[in-house]
Amino acid sequence: MEQLAEAELYFVCGSQHLYGPQALGRVEEDAVEVVRSLNAPGRLPLPLRFAGVLTSSAEIRSRLAEIGRDPRCAGVVVWMHTFSPSKMWIAGLSSLSKPLCHLHTQYNRDLPWSEIDMDFMNLNQSAHGDREAGYLQARMGIRRKVVVGHHADPEVAERLAAWARAARAWHDWQGARFARFGDNMRQVAVTEGDKVAAELRFGFSVDGFGVGDLAERVRAAPPSEVAALVEEYLASYDAAAELLPGGRSHPALIESARIELGLRGFLRDNGCKGFTDTFEDLTGLGQLPGLPAQRLMADGYGFGGEGDWKAAALVRALKVMGLGLPGGSSFMEDYTYHLAPQSHLVLGAHMLEVCPSLASHRPRMEIHPLAIGGKDDPVRLVFSAGTGPAVNVSLIDLGHRFRMLAAAVDLQELPPMPKLPVARALWSCRPDFKTATAAWIYAGGSHHTALSRAVGPEVIEDFAEIFGVELLPIDQETRLPQFRQLLRQGEAYYGLAQGLRG
């Protein structure tokens, strides 16, 4: 994936000196064993590094500060094998700058009924040691995920893995940069937002660039590279006859390759992990980037249409979360509905820019007019998205704070639509179309989303928790009266929480 830094997780085990060096030696051996078991292939998406048994205030403060300074660290997992008086953790946790996961496990699985004595009891104390830790974390208002169960339990690794994926996306956003070519579409409200507030809350910056500077790079694309890229296009996708060499629209394919090279070079040289464009400002570009935006998304770049930088950041985050998983993620828009009495469905698409990582088959390059923007016809990949469960995520700026929505949907088989000239996805909603759509609209969710077949709702929930941003799931359990009540309570809670903590 483009511009993805190495990341790892740290594991710290809490204890105290009360038990003597022999018991502490055993605590360390057990903690190392827990880490080893969690690091078994396929359990966690990031390596978990043992960072010691911590037994005093000074040690906890200095180790957590050290971890905080490590740019590779995406998060910290804590576990109290024994009792570890929590006042010792105040200073360390006060300055912790990484996502936190509290693993409430026990080294020993089964109680040795006939052998159990006080030595056993004193060693296997997480049942109360982790409660002491939980009290302090609750009292300090520390945002974290609590994962409960024996370390060998597959479900424990799954819960941890979901958090690790969220932590990795957090890590990727810190210091990330997203480029905006042009502003957002005129008069549109939901794509607006406070970029300063976003950087304070999320850690990424959104910077505007002149479309002219991009256009210059597009014009300067070396002909040999352009020719090689056109070759790559023809080898990777099916193509409409008019786009083939000698075809009447082949020059448009060459222009598309030039735009892709210009965009890639620009993003690479400016250290950007994603971008937005708008059909209202294409000064100097021959066509709205369709195929280039789709291919850049497939390589892990975030993208948002019509200047939607929140969508671009979210697409990038979902791509990082889903790394190594099948399914893909894309920029998406709720476009039009099928409202047959027995089957209410949403047809998702965009003018051009849907990521081929969602495709269920080899995409086909086509060229068609774009009714808006007044530029040349853009080349685009046309395909249908695969089927199965997916999540549709929206990030909106309410003015005084951000809100995230995550709707669980089920991607459906698409009937042939020979006249539709764009990539598309079709989904049913949970618990049903009317409830899900009303909930989305009550919450102010955007028409632009990031849709993922790779990532489940739990990862999004963990991600929102890391940032302290409201997350409203819309799923099988959603009932409108309760959902509307959640919205009212959220107004009060998040207003108050932000007021208290800044």
Ligand code: MN
């Ligand atoms: Mn749009």
